[in-house]
Amino acid sequence: MIGHSLLPERVKCKYQLDILKSQTARGIQRVLCALLWLTYPFFMWIPLRGMMCLLLVLEPQLRPVFRSSLQTIHYMDLLHDKPVIPKSKAQTVSELPDYVSWLASGKQRPPVLQMIFVKTLRAQLRSDSRINSIRVWLAYPFTIAETCAEYAAHSLADTAHTWRSQIKESLLFHSAEEAQMPLHIGIIMDGNRRYARQLGQHALMGHAKGAATASKVLEWWIKYLPNTTRYASPVRPKYLTCWAFSSENFERPEDERDGLFAMMVAEFKSLAFTSLIHLFQIRIRFIGGERNRFPPELLETMDMVEKTTSAYDALFLQIAVGYGGRQEVVSAVRGLMARGQEITEQSIGAETYCAQLAVPPVNLIIRTSERRTSGFFLWDTQAAELHFIDKLWPQLTERDWLHALESFSTREIRGGR
Numbered sequence: 001m002i003g004h005s006l007l008p009e010r011v012k013c014k015y016q017l018d019i020l021k022s023q024t025a026r027g028i029q030r031v032l033c034a035l036l037w038l039t040y041p042f043f044m045w046i047p048l049r050g051m052m053c054l055l056l057v058l059e060p061q062l063r064p065v066f067r068s069s070l071q072t073i074h075y076m077d078l079l080h081d082k083p084v085i086p087k088s089k090a091q092t093v094s095e096l097p098d099y100v101s102w103l104a105s106g107k108q109r110p111p112v113l114q115m116i117f118v119k120t121l122r123a124q125l126r127s128d129s130r131i132n133s134i135r136v137w138l139a140y141p142f143t144i145a146e147t148c149a150e151y152a153a154h155s156l157a158d159t160a161h162t163w164r165s166q167i168k169e170s171l172l173f174h175s176a177e178e179a180q181m182p183l184h185i186g187i188i189m190d191g192n193r194r195y196a197r198q199l200g201q202h203a204l205m206g207h208a209k210g211a212a213t214a215s216k217v218l219e220w221w222i223k224y225l226p227n228t229t230r231y232a233s234p235v236r237p238k239y240l241t242c243w244a245f246s247s248e249n250f251e252r253p254e255d256e257r258d259g260l261f262a263m264m265v266a267e268f269k270s271l272a273f274t275s276l277i278h279l280f281q282i283r284i285r286f287i288g289g290e291r292n293r294f295p296p297e298l299l300e301t302m303d304m305v306e307k308t309t310s311a312y313d314a315l316f317l318q319i320a321v322g323y324g325g326r327q328e329v330v331s332a333v334r335g336l337m338a339r340g341q342e343i344t345e346q347s348i349g350a351e352t353y354c355a356q357l358a359v360p361p362v363n364l365i366i367r368t369s370e371r372r373t374s375g376f377f378l379w380d381t382q383a384a385e386l387h388f389i390d391k392l393w394p395q396l397t398e399r400d401w402l403h404a405l406e407s408f409s410t411r412e413i414r415g416g417r
């Protein structure tokens, strides 16, 4: 429990995370939860709606107890002991179903019982008469059956998917020669809003799903890194850069922008407490400009994450926020002019974010949903290979990631020679 030891004492005792260490306590906890969820519809006759809404609001706080994973810290604002909820103007009762969807759109698929609860509650919140409430109650067994069937189908699909990936992985990485792998991968995450729009949801729901995909990508990056745990040859540092927020994104509607800021705070804090980061000694750094346009809380969080991982040097994760390719070149040139230095290819090249952080130029850019680079590492991508995926970012799968690596491994890279 690496992440657990990093949590502040105040948080550890308040959220009783140590209960998760005991198998028996966890078992009892689960039985109690199951009893609660199963008996809850029978209390329908009592005006429980208010209490259920309260439960919903408390849910992010209860999540650490219900979920046996430190990923739960994901939505917690650890510094202030409160759940992180995307800000939306005047949250009224009529908007609660959206909030329910947001809760259900966490990083991982919620446990089956919780899902049944969310579905029933959503139907109840929509029911405007006693007759409709009774209908929801009568439909309860069907909701259970439907959700269980959905979960079974998902588990089967997941198993098939894992097998497929494992076969593909063994073909790629266990061949006689070592596969040609990119040293530095750059990712442009695109399509979150379109994904939400397709589902008739708020843009922030798309971003929440996008953030979940970003953490899966981190896992895949590590999982398929050759020369780490599986290979005997010496470990070479590897680099991953994710473009999370561009200079243009500042112009998004206020509620979306503020929601994105809140989500980034939660995501970045969660990164600092993710075991993977500490196990694989990943150093996290933020690149980009226009820091004065970010809220102080986000700046503090970025600072905290950089400090927490500053001693690591095995793998390097760069997160671009407030980044624009032209802005990067302009600020490099301005820096040179301010110091009275000559403007040459070499001098500009030495001023880019990559050069400043001693990160090699990008070898592979992966972008979803669009076929352009939008100025991503304008200066440092001259020799980069491009891989476009015709899917929206939240739809990216492990198979797509493997396919990108496989495609890179088969390219003939001559670097202009």
Ligand SMILES: CC(C)=CCC/C(C)=C/CC/C(C)=C/COP(=O)(O)OP(=O)(O)O
Pocket (backbone or CB within 6 Å): 189, 190, 191, 192, 193, 194, 195, 207, 210, 211, 212, 214, 215, 242, 243, 244, 245, 246, 249, 264, 267, 268, 271, 319
């Ligand atoms: C840990 C980590 C890296 C977290 C990042 C959080 C995250 C997912 C940020 C992405 C935000 C963004 C502007 C995506 C682009 O989709 P879009 O809104 O432009 O979608 P559209 O093309 O459909 O409009």
